[in-house]
Amino acid sequence: MSQTVKLTASDGAVIDTYRADPAGKPKGGIVVLQEIFGVNPHIRRVADGFAAAGYLAVAPALFDRAKPGVELGYTPDDIPLGRDLVAAVGHDRTMLDVAAAVKAASEAGAVGVVGYCWGGSLAYAATCSLPGVAAAVGYYGGNIAKSLGGGPKVPLMLHFGEHDDHIPMSDVAAIRAALPGVPVYTYPAGHGFNCDARGSYDKPSAAEALGRTLAFFAEHVG
Template identity: 50%
Template structure:
């Protein structure tokens, strides 16, 4: 089980985060980047699972600049509210808050970002714009294609679902062509959110395959 911490961004803004610690010596550290549903039960569980794998995992509350203590469900109401909240935070401010998460882990060892949905896009952008990272992993980030011209400073791994109605395969191909140095995997029969076991779109086979690749990637770049 993790605990709530306070982070301070470079502009002085204070935001909360959920931090989970491994039982033994950390293999490294992860900044876990939320979906549009806040640092909810699922994101805390993701952090706990990575802690069980040996990593210090910290999930910054990236909606705090708009509203604090946001925990949304995966229904239509949650989707609509999450989209509205995301529209109320500026990308530059959000990345400033991600950097605060990186800074809070700087004494642990090598650091990665790993994000899902909105957080998947933020993981890619953090690799291109932020400092202090060793690698980044993004799951089904819809904004990545539009920012594919930005060159990551560190190795990046991306996961997409073949049947993601929000991210056409033409977008994935654009990323491949623009950023051939990035490792990209597309999962057959998987839709958006395939790695979230609290969504109807959860695909256990694709989730396990992506997780295996993610853990190998982290072991390679954080060890």
């Protein structure tokens, strides 16, 4: 079962959140963090997939503070729109909304965070600063290599494409060097390889990464 519900952050801001419930008792909660394209059909399918795997999945609409209801596609014209919205919301306010989503997901037990692109960087940030996060997985987060000072406080797994036009393999090497205890996987694919709505989608890589992600959450979330 899925529905859109309201989520209130600690500063009083109210945003929409896509919520997908499992068929039975949840194993735990998973917060699904969007790309720069909003909580669009792809992100909703991702949340539905985690619900099908037995988790309560919540995907907060992180652009709502700047422009409610944004659902972008994957054309060249959509990319600058998404980047402008990321800047308009700002990192600190975004993390308030991520924290509110973690709290909401905690009704199901332990909480994992998974993010893609912008959300992948936010998932990493959540492991460094947010209480209530049991584990996180980041897919092709471009800002992670620039944010290695603090380091994760909970288990973290990262996925990157070896042919990513936005994230050079030198960044991946820097992440591995700075975080030697973190499993960092690479795949013969480009940026956005998990997204079945993008031309860069790589089904074998997406399937392998998902298998590792689910095993990781089974160990650390439930």
